[in-house]
Amino acid sequence: MEFWFSEFHTPNVKLSIRVDRQLFSGRSEFQKIDVFESPEFGRFLVLDGYMMLTEKDEFIYHEMITHVPMAVHPEVKQVLVIGAGDGGVVRELARYPEIRHIDLVEIDQLVVEVCKTYLPQTACRFDDPRLTIRYEDGLKYIRSCENQYDLIIVDSTDPFGPGEGLFTREFYGNCYKALREDGILVNQHESPFYSGDASACQRAHKNIVESFPVSRVYQAHIPTYPSGHWLFGFASKKYHPLRNLDEVRWNMRGLSCRYYTTTLHKGAFYIPAYVEELLKDVE
Numbered sequence: 001m002e003f004w005f006s007e008f009h010t011p012n013v014k015l016s017i018r019v020d021r022q023l024f025s026g027r028s029e030f031q032k033i034d035v036f037e038s039p040e041f042g043r044f045l046v047l048d049g050y051m052m053l054t055e056k057d058e059f060i061y062h063e064m065i066t067h068v069p070m071a072v073h074p075e076v077k078q079v080l081v082i083g084a085g086d087g088g089v090v091r092e093l094a095r096y097p098e099i100r101h102i103d104l105v106e107i108d109q110l111v112v113e114v115c116k117t118y119l120p121q122t123a124c125r126f127d128d129p130r131l132t133i134r135y136e137d138g139l140k141y142i143r144s145c146e147n148q149y150d151l152i153i154v155d156s157t158d159p160f161g162p163g164e165g166l167f168t169r170e171f172y173g174n175c176y177k178a179l180r181e182d183g184i185l186v187n188q189h190e191s192p193f194y195s196g197d198a199s200a201c202q203r204a205h206k207n208i209v210e211s212f213p214v215s216r217v218y219q220a221h222i223p224t225y226p227s228g229h230w231l232f233g234f235a236s237k238k239y240h241p242l243r244n245l246d247e248v249r250w251n252m253r254g255l256s257c258r259y260y261t262t263t264l265h266k267g268a269f270y271i272p273a274y275v276e277e278l279l280k281d282v283e
């Protein structure tokens with residue numbers, strides 16, 4: 001007998017992956033958490049029925065949400081990560097020796113514990129001495145922060161359930177306040193392809209544009225996410241993601257990536273015409 005995991009991307013489209021076995025199933029105070037093992041994508045994490053990451057393609061998401069701002073900002077010392085209980089963003093940030101401190105604010109402690117046990121490929125740097133994990137609501141935490149961080153990375157779930165508040169104008173305004181005068185905010189921006197996701201994309205972009213003087217969107221191809229076409233938001237008080245990209249400085253680090261390059265960085269901000277139109281409608 002064959003077992004398949006299926007996720008509906010629209011009422012008419014679903015992604016199905018053959019599963020060898022289920023490694024974990026449990027429910028926290030906030031959501032249902034499952035981990036499966038598959039022959040094609042390896043182990044993958046599911047929250048409330050929605051796939052969050054797979055071992056095979058998680059590197060794309062985590063490299064693009066982390067290295068893009070790190071190649072632009074000349075001196076990141078203090079970082080706030082909201083969400084990201086799987087540890088992938090922390091893993092990538094831990095590769096930068098100049099970072100002095102990382103605050104990880106994750107609402108669901110069980111996600112962290114499950115990922116440590118079943119997804120050690122991503123949850124491999126939770127022991128970094130520069131990391132402080134705070135198990136609380138990122139929306140509430142950010143309200144008390146002011147002029148504190150050089151970089152904020154919002155690695156949230158989709159804009160419903162526990163992650164809903166991380167897409168509001170209030171939240172982005174509080175991120176602005178929490179950043180230093182040259183700070184950068186990066187967030188996952190959903191997919192622009194299917195109409196439901198596109199609407200969420202527009203709402204997030206509208207709220208960010210109203211909060212930050214510099215706001216751009218960039219893209220990556222992530223096979224297991226809806227349509228495979230995924231967007232990220234780059235917002236800053238000062239730095240432009242292309243004009244302030246320091247290719248020489250970043251490449252001199254010698255960091256080995258499987259997806260990100262500084263050449264790709266530039267190309268990722270050249271988005272398709274239909275996405276430009278989608279975003280202009282709310283700008």
